[in-house]
Amino acid sequence: MRISELETKLNCKPLNQIYDKEADGAFISDMVSDVMAGAKAGSIWVTVQTHKNVVAAANLVDLAAIIIVRGKKVPEDTIQMADRAKLTLFATDEDTYQVAIRLFESGIKPGK
């Protein structure tokens, strides 16, 4: 799936420019430690965390995009950092479970 397809297929809103690339997995966790230890490059990360260190972690392991769930407000410095890393941030009011189902139905498999 292309990152540019996420908005329509997953009912989520881009918070910054869409840096389009291919995504072929998903990783669900609310800990940057988990991402460092186990997330696979090219995966979409689903999390409730909005702190800018999520971008630092996603950039380190080359994730394709981040989806922030449950309507969390994302600080502007996190969005700016995502642009610096050319990483697209999405937000949705849905919870992690609903997003996981949509990802699965779109053909995305676990990224670990």
Added chain:
Amino acid sequence: MLRDRCIHSWAMTDVKYGFIVTEKCYHCNQVRTYFTFEETPPKEEYKEAEHYWNYEGSAQSIKFSMRCGKCGKVVTFEELMGLMQCMACDEGCYINIISQICEGQNIWVYAGLAYKSGQEVDLPAEKMDVLTTYFTSRLRTPGKKILVLPGSLRRSPESCRGEVLRDVGMVSLTPET
């Protein structure tokens, strides 16, 4: 001999979760940082030699080693407390200067912050090379690289606003109301 010639293929192993704890002695103002595998970070004040250590803060993080899948060599990172990405807070800081140069070439700089006996030290060069090789090997974007540099390249560790990869407040994470 085999290990000497091996072009290593590193994988993260022996991953353990714990807490990075920062303490301060209010008698001499010395600050120290250490890693603990206790279930919750110790917060009680205690005396050790001439110091009276008080809890300043903590964050969840991981300890890990790297193992070469070809030769079996294991490199431990007991002194590593975290990787930090520069936030460009100080124009004269070497980490900032190098980051700005490298990012134009799609090389992303992370400072390896290491502590021994509570005090900040540099990671040995071999260990920085292992981290650089390992994290670069995990990338998929063509031309992108990771470069791990010593934390001592920061001009002022005390005022540095770099973003350390650790989980702050996870044990008290609650839904927003």
